[in-house]
Amino acid sequence: MLTASRRATLALLAATALAPLSVAAQDGEPIKMGLLVGFTGDMGPWAPALNNAAILAVEEINEAGGILGHPVELISEDNTSTVDGAMRGATRLVNVEGVPVIIGPESDPIVALRSFAVDNQVPIISTSAGTEALNEAGGTGTYIYRTNASDSFLGVVHAKMLLDEMDQSEIIMVVENLEGTTSAANTFKAAYERLGGTIIDEVVLAPGQTNYQSEVRTVAGYEPDMIFLATGQTTGVAFVRQAYQRGYDWDYWVTAELQSPDFVDAAGVEIVAGALNPVSSQVEDSESWGRFSAAYSARFDEAPEPGFYQAETYDAFMVAALAMVAGGEATGAAVDANLTEVATPGGTEVISFADGVAALEAGEEINYEGASGSINFNEYGNVTIPATRLLQISEDGTWETIMMVDSTEFPAN
Amino acid sequence: MDGLLIFATSMVTLAAIYGMVCMALNLEAGVGPLWDLGIVGCFGVGGYAYVLLTADPAADYQSYLFGFGLPMWVGAIGAATAAGLAAWLISLPTLRLRKEYFLIVTLAFAEVIRQFYANEEWLTNGVAGIYGLDQPLKQQFAPGDYPYVLMALCLAGLAATWALTRQLSKSPFGRSIKALRENEALAITAGIEPTATSRRLYVTAGAITGFAGMFFVWYNTLIVPGQFDSDFTFFIWAALIIGGIGSQRGALVGAFVFILLHDSLRFVQVSGEMAVALTSLRTALVGLVLILILRFRPDGLFPERPDRMTKGSRHA
Numbered sequence: 001m002l003t004a005s006r007r008a009t010l011a012l013l014a015a016t017a018l019a020p021l022s023v024a025a026q027d028g029e030p031i032k033m034g035l036l037v038g039f040t041g042d043m044g045p046w047a048p049a050l051n052n053a054a055i056l057a058v059e060e061i062n063e064a065g066g067i068l069g070h071p072v073e074l075i076s077e078d079n080t081s082t083v084d085g086a087m088r089g090a091t092r093l094v095n096v097e098g099v100p101v102i103i104g105p106e107s108d109p110i111v112a113l114r115s116f117a118v119d120n121q122v123p124i125i126s127t128s129a130g131t132e133a134l135n136e137a138g139g140t141g142t143y144i145y146r147t148n149a150s151d152s153f154l155g156v157v158h159a160k161m162l163l164d165e166m167d168q169s170e171i172i173m174v175v176e177n178l179e180g181t182t183s184a185a186n187t188f189k190a191a192y193e194r195l196g197g198t199i200i201d202e203v204v205l206a207p208g209q210t211n212y213q214s215e216v217r218t219v220a221g222y223e224p225d226m227i228f229l230a231t232g233q234t235t236g237v238a239f240v241r242q243a244y245q246r247g248y249d250w251d252y253w254v255t256a257e258l259q260s261p262d263f264v265d266a267a268g269v270e271i272v273a274g275a276l277n278p279v280s281s282q283v284e285d286s287e288s289w290g291r292f293s294a295a296y297s298a299r300f301d302e303a304p305e306p307g308f309y310q311a312e313t314y315d316a317f318m319v320a321a322l323a324m325v326a327g328g329e330a331t332g333a334a335v336d337a338n339l340t341e342v343a344t345p346g347g348t349e350v351i352s353f354a355d356g357v358a359a360l361e362a363g364e365e366i367n368y369e370g371a372s373g374s375i376n377f378n379e380y381g382n383v384t385i386p387a388t389r390l391l392q393i394s395e396d397g398t399w400e401t402i403m404m405v406d407s408t409e410f411p412a413n
Numbered sequence: 414m415d416g417l418l419i420f421a422t423s424m425v426t427l428a429a430i431y432g433m434v435c436m437a438l439n440l441e442a443g444v445g446p447l448w449d450l451g452i453v454g455c456f457g458v459g460g461y462a463y464v465l466l467t468a469d470p471a472a473d474y475q476s477y478l479f480g481f482g483l484p485m486w487v488g489a490i491g492a493a494t495a496a497g498l499a500a501w502l503i504s505l506p507t508l509r510l511r512k513e514y515f516l517i518v519t520l521a522f523a524e525v526i527r528q529f530y531a532n533e534e535w536l537t538n539g540v541a542g543i544y545g546l547d548q549p550l551k552q553q554f555a556p557g558d559y560p561y562v563l564m565a566l567c568l569a570g571l572a573a574t575w576a577l578t579r580q581l582s583k584s585p586f587g588r589s590i591k592a593l594r595e596n597e598a599l600a601i602t603a604g605i606e607p608t609a610t611s612r613r614l615y616v617t618a619g620a621i622t623g624f625a626g627m628f629f630v631w632y633n634t635l636i637v638p639g640q641f642d643s644d645f646t647f648f649i650w651a652a653l654i655i656g657g658i659g660s661q662r663g664a665l666v667g668a669f670v671f672i673l674l675h676d677s678l679r680f681v682q683v684s685g686e687m688a689v690a691l692t693s694l695r696t697a698l699v700g701l702v703l704i705l706i707l708r709f710r711p712d713g714l715f716p717e718r719p720d721r722m723t724k725g726s727r728h729a
Contacts, residue, residue, distance in 0.1 A: 035685070035688075039688065039689055039692035039693065040692055040693065040695065040696060042639075047689070048689050051685060051686075051688060051689055054685060055685050055686060058685065074684070074685035075682075075685070076685045076688030076689070077679070077688070078679075078688075078692040078695070082639070082640065083633045083635060083637065083640060084427060084629075084632060084633055084640075087423060087427075087632065087633060088420070088423050088424060088427065088676060088679070089679070091419060091420050091423040091560075092420045092423075092679050094416075095415075095416035095417070095418075095419040095420050096416045096417055096420050097416075098416065108542065108635070108637050108639065111542075111544045111545075111635055112544065112633050112634055112635045114544075114545065114634075115545075115634060118556075119556030119557075119559070120556070131541065132541065133541065133544055
């Protein structure tokens with residue numbers, strides 16, 4: 001009796017769990033897709049742009065006839081930029097709205113939702129989470145993905161560019177002890193050493209000092225070719241000026257913090273000319289970015305910006321929708337099973353939902369090429385940034401692109 | 414409808430955790446004399462202590478040293494002990510101060526503690542936090558059942574906190590702290606030692622708050638420094654003021670009303686384009702309700718009632 005009632009309870013619960021999914025499969029019922037980002041809290045200033053990207057994606061999907069004949073409805077939910085806010089937001093999206101997929105959560109929220117995703121069979125696709133915790137956590141079967149690159153991918157970019165393009169297999173690191181610069185330095189160091197480079201020494205600069213003479217002497221003792229400089233503006237300027245005053249004319253390889261005209265102006269062109277910095281970005285002349293950018297600008301009267309994760313969000317909706325079409329049902333399981341498939345090299349390249357559906361209906365394998373990049377998920381649900389530009393400070397003090405490198409094939413982290 | 418039930422379960426679970434902290438704060442600031450603006454400090458210490466004791470050792474991309482993988486009951490004791498110990502340390506300098514100054518310094522201490530989590534990577538894995546934490550009894554139940562199990566656990570924790578704080582406020586200790594709240598000079602003449610009594614109160618409330626931190630870890634399955642900023646302290650204070658400061662029932666109801674208010678707009682269905690406007694209304698709504706309550710029920714929904722000795726002795 002006890003087991004019977006227990007079984008009945010379980011059956012009831014199973015039915016409850018499946019109920020939203022079967023609702024979505026009925027004729028004419030809309031398929032809901034969830035966007036879960038921090039409309040309030042720390043992410044507040046960025047969230048409206050992501051919501052716009054989601055609106056644009058859903059409108060395009062509906063113009064192309066929806067998913068499997070059903071219109072798509074966007075359900076936007078606030079996660080208050082917090083972990084517990086993400087828990088309640090995701091619970092509402094899945095249990096009240098019955099969405100088969102959740103797109104958008106930032107680093108801490110998506111990490112917290114890992115078991116939620118598997119337990120509910122609802123894929124969660126981040127479009128802005130850089131956290132290293134996802135480097136090996138996602139992929140088919142885990143229901144966790146991201147369409148933006150990991151923070152550690154930037155470290156890989158630095159390492160690959162130095163090793164492959166500059167033939168620089170030894171380097172000295174000069175790092176200011178701040179959260180952002182230390183993290184950039186650590187990801188670089190890990191990637192550089194793994195790929196065969198040697199770090200001769202890591203010299204740490206304490207923030208806010210006026211005198212770095214002893215650090216300059218330490219670096220000079222190694223007679224370096226090139227210095228990996230990860231500092232903020234003020235400290236970076238102080239360091240390079242003091243080295244120059246002592247007669248050292250080193251080559252600098254700098255991180256993103258120093259890639260600005262201000263750095264050149266403050267330090268002086270004669271000192272920093274020749275300094276290098278790699279930048280990863282969308283391929284801005286690619287067809288898919290151009291198409292997205294034009295549509296976004298027309299719809300919202302403002303151009304999308306690289307670094308705002310609008311393209312990543314748009315792409316996440318597109319691949320999730322295509323995965324449902326490929327799987328033949330609007331369920332989370334279908335998305336998880338097909339998400340990697342619909343964006344894998346080898347298939348017919350498509351850059352829009354309509355083209356993707358047409359190709360799938362023709363029985364072809366497809367490879368969605370996104371606005372943000374190629375969206376080729378690796379086995380851990382991570383992607384790379386397709387292009388890296390190498391910038392150098394010219395003799396007249398401007399940052400010039402001296403090289404474009406295809407970074408699609410770089411390891412994702 | 415069933416989906417709504419699971420969503421409601423998630424809200425009740427969080428409200429129960431808030432309720433525990435509300436009651437601890439009520440004991441300190443409502444029944445007792447300590448206006449503590451750093452309650453999140455002990456909450457975080459409890460959470461981190463629990464995690465460090467029970468989590469598995471660090472993976473290769475993490476950097477925290479400990480992660481003892483001990484049973485959860487050890488973690489529970491550890492959470493309360495560590496938070497009580499932290500409270501004791503904080504009380505050493507702070508209890509020399511009068512009301513408003515105590516308030517400012519506790520606020521500062523909570524921020525210092527949060528900076529500690531963010532910077533001491535060897536202990537806490539820094540801003541990246543520690544994640545993938547186990548939830549109790551998770552393996553024994555189907556995933557669909559688990560929200561109810563977690564809610565039951567949190568409600569049990571809430572009930573235990575209710576019983577403990579109620580017992581404490583009815584006890585001679587409770588009468589001492591109430592006397593200190595009402596008139597410290599008079600309390601001293603009655604033989605109550607203000608600093609020692611306040612310290613016992615601060616440590617007790619800290620330990621209860623740390624215990625609640627463990628439930629917060631269960632709810633979130635990860636711990637990051639960002640969870641423990643002063644917003645949490647102000648939320649708890651808001652909940653307590655809504656419910657009625659000084660009243661046990663007020664603390665409980667306040668927590669539930671606050672969470673319901675905070676999430677009420679999640680029940681409203683709007684189009685994607687309206688979502689941005691609607692969510693920004695939420696904080697305004699909470700603020701408005703708080704103002705209305707203060708205007709029409711300045712002592713909260715369930716104001717503190719004067720204790721009659723006959724009633725008090727019945728509960729003793």
